[in-house]
Amino acid sequence: MPARVLSPSTTTSYVHVDGDVFGDGRAFEVVLDLPGVTSARDVSADVVDARSAYGVSTSRALAVRASANALDGGEDVEYLASVTLPADVRCDASSPRVKFNARRARLAVTFDAADEDARAMTSETDAKEGCAADEADEDNPLAEYLAMLGVNEDGTPRASAVAAAHDDANAAAAAEDDANAAAAAEDDANAPTASTSTTTIRPAAGAHARGDPVTTRSSSSRALDRRTTNPKKTKRKSHPRPRLAPLRCVRTARTVQAVSDLADHLTEGLNAVGWATAPFMTSDAVALAREEIKNVAPFYTPGEVWLGKSSATGAQIAVKSIRGDRIFWMVPEQIEMGGFVVFREMLRAIDDLVLDQLSRRAPARLGGLSDRTHAMLAEYPGRGSRFVRHVDNTGKDGRRLTVLCYLNEDWDGKNGGHLKVYDRDGNGDGDGDRGGGRVTSVTPAGGTLAMFYSDEIPHEVLPSHATRHSFTVWYYDDDEHKAATSRAGDAAVADSRTTHAPATSTSDARNLGADRQTCADLDLDEQRQDISDRAATAFVRTLMTERVTPAEATALAARLDPRASVAVASVFGAPDVEVRPTHRSPCDRVRAVHAVP
Numbered sequence: 052m053p054a055r056v057l058s059p060s061t062t063t064s065y066v067h068v069d070g071d072v073f074g075d076g077r078a079f080e081v082v083l084d085l086p087g088v089t090s091a092r093d094v095s096a097d098v099v100d101a102r103s104a105y106g107v108s109t110s111r112a113l114a115v116r117a118s119a120n121a122l123d124g125g126e127d128v129e130y131l132a133s134v135t136l137p138a139d140v141r142c143d144a145s146s147p148r149v150k151f152n153a154r155r156a157r158l159a160v161t162f163d164a165a166d167e168d169a170r171a172m173t174s175e176t177d178a179k180e181g182c183a184a185d186e187a188d189e190d191n192p193l194a195e196y197l198a199m200l201g202v203n204e205d206g207t208p209r210a211s212a213v214a215a216a217h218d219d220a221n222a223a224a225a226a227e228d229d230a231n232a233a234a235a236a237e238d239d240a241n242a243p244t245a246s247t248s249t250t251t252i253r254p255a256a257g258a259h260a261r262g263d264p265v266t267t268r269s270s271s272s273r274a275l276d277r278r279t280t281n282p283k284k285t286k287r288k289s290h291p292r293p294r295l296a297p298l299r300c301v302r303t304a305r306t307v308q309a310v311s312d313l314a315d316h317l318t319e320g321l322n323a324v325g326w327a328t329a330p331f332m333t334s335d336a337v338a339l340a341r342e343e344i345k346n347v348a349p350f351y352t353p354g355e356v357w358l359g360k361s362s363a364t365g366a367q368i369a370v371k372s373i374r375g376d377r378i379f380w381m382v383p384e385q386i387e388m389g390g391f392v393v394f395r396e397m398l399r400a401i402d403d404l405v406l407d408q409l410s411r412r413a414p415a416r417l418g419g420l421s422d423r424t425h426a427m428l429a430e431y432p433g434r435g436s437r438f439v440r441h442v443d444n445t446g447k448d449g450r451r452l453t454v455l456c457y458l459n460e461d462w463d464g465k466n467g468g469h470l471k472v473y474d475r476d477g478n479g480d481g482d483g484d485r486g487g488g489r490v491t492s493v494t495p496a497g498g499t500l501a502m503f504y505s506d507e508i509p510h511e512v513l514p515s516h517a518t519r520h521s522f523t524v525w526y527y528d529d530d531e532h533k534a535a536t537s538r539a540g541d542a543a544v545a546d547s548r549t550t551h552a553p554a555t556s557t558s559d560a561r562n563l564g565a566d567r568q569t570c571a572d573l574d575l576d577e578q579r580q581d582i583s584d585r586a587a588t589a590f591v592r593t594l595m596t597e598r599v600t601p602a603e604a605t606a607l608a609a610r611l612d613p614r615a616s617v618a619v620a621s622v623f624g625a626p627d628v629e630v631r632p633t634h635r636s637p638c639d640r641v642r643a644v645h646a647v648p
């Protein structure tokens with residue numbers, strides 16, 4: 052049973068901070084209420100920075116995730132928050148200060164928002180004053196800060212709260228620097244945490260798990276110390292403070308490639324062959340995205356193939372042998388509510404890239420883009436799961452550009468799961484270059500961006516032998532999309548945000564037999580079965596004896612009723628077929644297809 056996900060209440064304000072590293076001046080403070088969270092080990096926080104995606108400033112957000120055991124005997128809860136940071140707060144150059152107050156179940160993160168001059172003055176003052184901590188400080192900010200970051204004073208990861216308490220005490224003694232650290236550590240061990248003796252305190256998401264070095268800034272520790280200066284202890288000030296880990300500042304894209312270079316490169320590929328690929332996200336950002344995926348994993352549903360011209364006459368079926376992924380559509384409200392900080396920034400970066408940059412560079416095909424589908428997360432669960440060769444938009448549903456970003460850490464090529472892309476004329480086949488087509492394979496390595504024309508480029512996902520994650524959006528050509536949505540009765544188009552493979556309208560001429568009977572002719576059960584069987588037989592025979600393209604196969608399948616779809620699926624060895632009929636009965640279907648005014 053997944054934990055209930057809540058958005059914590061959040062307050063932001065500019066505050067004046069005296070005499071610490073933030074200077075005598077402005078700081079930006081985010082305070083989050085996390086009721087039920089009793090320990091810093093439950094909290095992780097990161098700054099997601101889309102600013103450096105292309106070296107231009109777009110946005111940054113503070114992403115906080117915390118969990119609490121059953122509140123009031125109810126279900127476990129998880130808090131997810133995303134707070135957009137104003138442009139003037141610092142992250143790269145300055146450590147945000149993090150303080151978790153267990154008694155009040157409140158997390159405060161303070162960012163420097165002062166200017167460079169103030170910073171320079173602060174450093175000087177800092178050098179003069181040195182540092183010390185205040186025994187009288189009830190909140191033990193140093194201990195809480197360390198616990199929050201999951202490190203000891205020497206920067207090594209803490210193994211457990213108790214172990215950490217000893218380490219802290221030892222470190223403090225060895226450093227002869229801060230008697231308060233031992234007390235702080237002790238307090239930390241005694242803090243009202245749910246499981247202080249055995250639980251590892253979690254650092255900012257994934258940092259230690261991946262063995263990342265703890266990156267540090269001494270100034271932040273000085274900030275904490277000076278804030279709580281005890282005059283008696285300033286004599287021992289001269290020891291350099293250990294370097295501590297700040298919140299991580301995670302970029303959602305590579306810094307090395309300016310947006311125009313990236314856009315030039317992608318445009319070249321699109322113009323030449325109709326597809327392009329490039330590295331896009333850093334591994335840090337991929338790791339964070341994977342954290343976000345965990346929140347929605349229980350809500351994935353099987354990817355469906357649309358078998359019908361409209362929802363009145365067709366069915367959506369999930370046949371794993373055709374399309375083996377499980378998907379999740381992210382609606383904007385969810386993204387804004389705070390569950391998807393990285394995805395929000397990714398979307399922003401991809402929107403900028405496509406709508407601002409690519410549409411200008413390739414106006415003939417991309418000049419009319421202005422809208423897109425929601426974002427879709429897909430997971431192929433390994434075990435040979437695949438998506439057979441297809442073209443995304445064969446029914447003029449409006450989709451013009453498919454953009455994918457893979458979210459797989461350390462993908463091993465041996466796992467398969469490549470995206471195989473054929474040339475725009477559909478040449479080439481599943482066996483390679485036979486047929487004269489140009490075929491390429493894209494490894495779904497984390498952070499790789501792939502894009503292609505949705506209405507031209509055949510592609511497939513080769514069998515994947517490990518869990519494979521991707522993020523996809525489709526951009527609409529305005530005119531085509533308007534025409535599609537206004538086409539009366541074509542519910543498949545209207546549904547295309549949630550239905551992945553809208554129907555094609557080709558091959559209507561192929562007569563599958565019984566459809567043309569009128570309702571009055573049906574002697575229900577027997578005839579229904581008969582219709583289904585004959586339709587299924589005709590469909591399978593066509594597939595086996597004629598060379599049909601996926602588009603034609605889809606068009607043919609559009610005429611099958613759910614019972615026939617099940618029969619077909621079992622012929623192709625897909626016992627896992629699930630059918631969701633979208634019409635009430637064969638009579639309704641016949642009426643809908645052959646309605647006579």
Ligand SMILES: O=C(O)CCC(=O)C(=O)O
Nearest residue numbers: 438443455470510512521
């Ligand atoms: O995940 C991929 O590489 C492509 C998936 C795909 O073709 C689709 O979802 O339409």
Ligand SMILES: [Fe+2]
Nearest residue numbers: 441442443510
């Ligand atoms: Fe596709």
